[in-house]
Amino acid sequence: MQIISELQGKIPPMTELEQQLLKRIAELEKQVTDKDSRIAYLEEQFKLAQQKQFGKSTEGHPAQGDLFNEAEDIADTPVKKLNALRYRLIYHAK
Secondary structure (H helix, E strand, C coil), rough: CHHHHHHHHHHCCCHHHHHHHEEEEEEEHHHHHHHHHHHHHHHHHHHHHHHHHCCCCCCCCCHHHHHHHHHHHHHHHHHHHHHHHHHHHHHHCC
């Protein structure tokens, strides 16, 4: 306590401008903290929205994945037959 009272006598009192600046610094620090919290909240909401829109769906029909495979198989069949025919014509016609 004695040190504090000694220092108080040596340190000139803050001017009104210095007090206003310290108050303004405190206000700005609070604004930064509030904005950081808001940004974190919005980032979390954005991640949740992306998961909801693009994430794996829990709903659906169990055989739904086979629908696309069937279409690919149908589309590939003529190509496979054509390739096999070409192979036979090229290598077995000699």
